[in-house]
Amino acid sequence: MKYQNILNDKVTQCTICPRNCKLKVGQEGFCKVRKNINGDIILETYGYNTGMAIDPVEKKPLYHFYPNSNVLSFGTNGCNMGCQFCQNAHITKVPINYNNLYKVSPEEIIEYAIKYNCKSIAFTYNDPIVFFEYAIDTAKLARKYGIKTIAVTSGFINIEPAKEFFNYMDATNIDLKAFTNHFYKKNCLANIDPVLEVIKYVKNNTNCWLELTTLLIEGENSSNEEIENECNWILENLGSDTPIHFSAFTPRYKMLEHSSTKIETLMRAYNIAKNIGLKYAYTGNLRDIDTSTTYCPNCQWPMIKRDGFQIIENNLIGNKCKHCNTICDGWFE
Ligand code: SF4
Numbered sequence: 001m002k003y004q005n006i007l008n009d010k011v012t013q014c015t016i017c018p019r020n021c022k023l024k025v026g027q028e029g030f031c032k033v034r035k036n037i038n039g040d041i042i043l044e045t046y047g048y049n050t051g052m053a054i055d056p057v058e059k060k061p062l063y064h065f066y067p068n069s070n071v072l073s074f075g076t077n078g079c080n081m082g083c084q085f086c087q088n089a090h091i092t093k094v095p096i097n098y099n100n101l102y103k104v105s106p107e108e109i110i111e112y113a114i115k116y117n118c119k120s121i122a123f124t125y126n127d128p129i130v131f132f133e134y135a136i137d138t139a140k141l142a143r144k145y146g147i148k149t150i151a152v153t154s155g156f157i158n159i160e161p162a163k164e165f166f167n168y169m170d171a172t173n174i175d176l177k178a179f180t181n182h183f184y185k186k187n188c189l190a191n192i193d194p195v196l197e198v199i200k201y202v203k204n205n206t207n208c209w210l211e212l213t214t215l216l217i218e219g220e221n222s223s224n225e226e227i228e229n230e231c232n233w234i235l236e237n238l239g240s241d242t243p244i245h246f247s248a249f250t251p252r253y254k255m256l257e258h259s260s261t262k263i264e265t266l267m268r269a270y271n272i273a274k275n276i277g278l279k280y281a282y283t284g285n286l287r288d289i290d291t292s293t294t295y296c297p298n299c300q301w302p303m304i305k306r307d308g309f310q311i312i313e314n315n316l317i318g319n320k321c322k323h324c325n326t327i328c329d330g331w332f333e
Pocket residue numbers: 014015016017018019020021028029030031032034079080129130
């Protein structure tokens with residue numbers, strides 16, 4: 001494996017993500033899917049996935065990347081984050097069980113994408129950072145066939161592998177879990193700084209289309225101050241054209257006692273983002289047409305109206321507002 005340091009004949013360090021796990025021969029990393037086998041770190045889930053589905057791209061969520069197109073989604077096992085509120089713990093927090101996995105090669109994934117008329121392939125359900133090689137091999141092949149690729153990720157990856165990874169991705173939704181290191185440490189067993197560095201890198205140094213999602217958890221990352229800090233950081237470091245999705249938490253995994261996100265909290269975050277000057281703010285895990293609509297940054301006319309994941313009105317001609325000709329940021333047909 002490329003991103004590793006052989007420390008001695010018994011220990012090899014995986015350098016894919018900032019955990020930099022030092023693994024003895026036979027030992028698995030924090031993610032539970034990378035193992036030191038005879039001094040080499042091996043991805044044990046290469047070519048295995050937990051199932052595939054055809055989703056609207058809006059479900060990723062990506063609202064500015066070929067709207068209304070189909071995406072072939074898949075994931076594997078494991079995760080390099082330790083989120084106490086994980087919404088997919090049944091695949092991320094369980095040991096590998098090959099009886100529950102399907103053997104699917106990158107070539108077969110491309111075949112499915114073509115067969116089911118999918119514009120893109122999404123590496124999702126669990127974080128593709130932990131199935132880096134499988135995702136990249138699939139993405140390389142997808143490019144040959146004109147199929148786009150999407151990474152749904154926490155962005156908790158070291159910068160060198162991130163350069164390679166995002167070079168092969170056409171779009172990404174990065175989960176910015178909160179805007180304090182306290183939250184990352186307490187609720188994700190991680191640190192925020194590497195994530196912010198990766199987000200800045202993707203936006204400013206790659207062609208990969210970027211949208212962000214923050215899952216708002218009452219009392220944990222939902223204060224006005226924290227949301228304002230996050231939105232100001234986005235504005236200053238990424239620009240006003242970066243879409244931000246504030247989505248609702250429902251009790252899961254180790255946060256079963258925690259209350260679901262209130263509608264008012266989502267609305268408050270949405271309004272803060274808009275008032276700070278972010279052009280494209282949205283709510284998620286909530287059925288609300290107004291806060292799921294893309295408004296023209298110039299004339300404020302609804303450019304794309306959505307009801308859930310469905311587009312109910314499209315007022316773009318190409319990528320331009322049909323009323324005032326202003327460009328909608330993103331990738332469109
Ligand atoms: S990818 Fe897995 S094994 Fe590698 S450093 Fe991260 S958690 Fe550890």
